[in-house]
Amino acid sequence: MKRNIFEGSSGKMEPFIRSDQYHFLKQQLRHIVQTNALVNDREMVRTVQGLAMDKMKDVFHGLTDLQKRLLEGMTELEDRTDMEMFEARILPLVHPFEMPEEGEVRSLFPHLSRVKTPVLGTGVDRRDLTYVSWFDPGLDRKFIVTYREGVLTGMEGSFTYSGRKNMCVICREHEYVGLFVTDATAYKRKGNYVCKDSITCNRNITDQKHLHKFMDDIKR
Ligand SMILES: [Zn+2]
Numbered sequence: 001m002k003r004n005i006f007e008g009s010s011g012k013m014e015p016f017i018r019s020d021q022y023h024f025l026k027q028q029l030r031h032i033v034q035t036n037a038l039v040n041d042r043e044m045v046r047t048v049q050g051l052a053m054d055k056m057k058d059v060f061h062g063l064t065d066l067q068k069r070l071l072e073g074m075t076e077l078e079d080r081t082d083m084e085m086f087e088a089r090i091l092p093l094v095h096p097f098e099m100p101e102e103g104e105v106r107s108l109f110p111h112l113s114r115v116k117t118p119v120l121g122t123g124v125d126r127r128d129l130t131y132v133s134w135f136d137p138g139l140d141r142k143f144i145v146t147y148r149e150g151v152l153t154g155m156e157g158s159f160t161y162s163g164r165k166n167m168c169v170i171c172r173e174h175e176y177v178g179l180f181v182t183d184a185t186a187y188k189r190k191g192n193y194v195c196k197d198s199i200t201c202n203r204n205i206t207d208q209k210h211l212h213k214f215m216d217d218i219k220r
Helices: 019-038 042-059 065-076 080-093 102-108 183-188 198-204 209-219
Strands: 131-136 141-148 151-167 174-181 192-195
Touching: 019 042, 019 065, 019 080, 019 198, 042 065, 065 080, 102 141, 102 151, 131 198, 141 209, 151 192, 151 209, 174 198, 192 198
Parallel strands: none
Antiparallel strands: 131 141, 141 151, 151 174, 174 192
């Protein structure tokens, strides 16, 4: 990076990046820097930077000029240090997941009594979360809660750990998964593999649409 493109611009900027968008950006940054390190070809690096910018335009909508300029700084990255600096500058602009209150969680699952509110482990950054999930051993249910268009929504079902790696339906990565079965899926006799560790899963999410599709499919 030749100059500090954030100078005097991001100081008072409000968060505008979702967690999945943040992970998407990190993925693109890694890709640019890796290409730069591997390929001694300016043309090639510029192509990868251009592709990253194109993808970014699909992921972000309705950005202000200032926000756009900030993210375009991605194309000036050259090495790992640049990448780490860029990540550190965009991190304060990521929306932290708003932990739901007890009453909100209860009203999502009115058919279940004594639903507990999720508690995050120490060291979990709420900016890494697209959803929260917890297992209630008393009820023997796994809960998944997220926001869609700002509205809290959730699902619950049984969860059986498979002890193996497989593709997770939410993050689309190869991770240790278990079979998640809701009443609706049980009726259809179909379950879905979901990461055992929801924090790992969240950190993998680069597009929240897979989670939304999963929720829609289950309700159908
Ligand atoms: Zn996952």
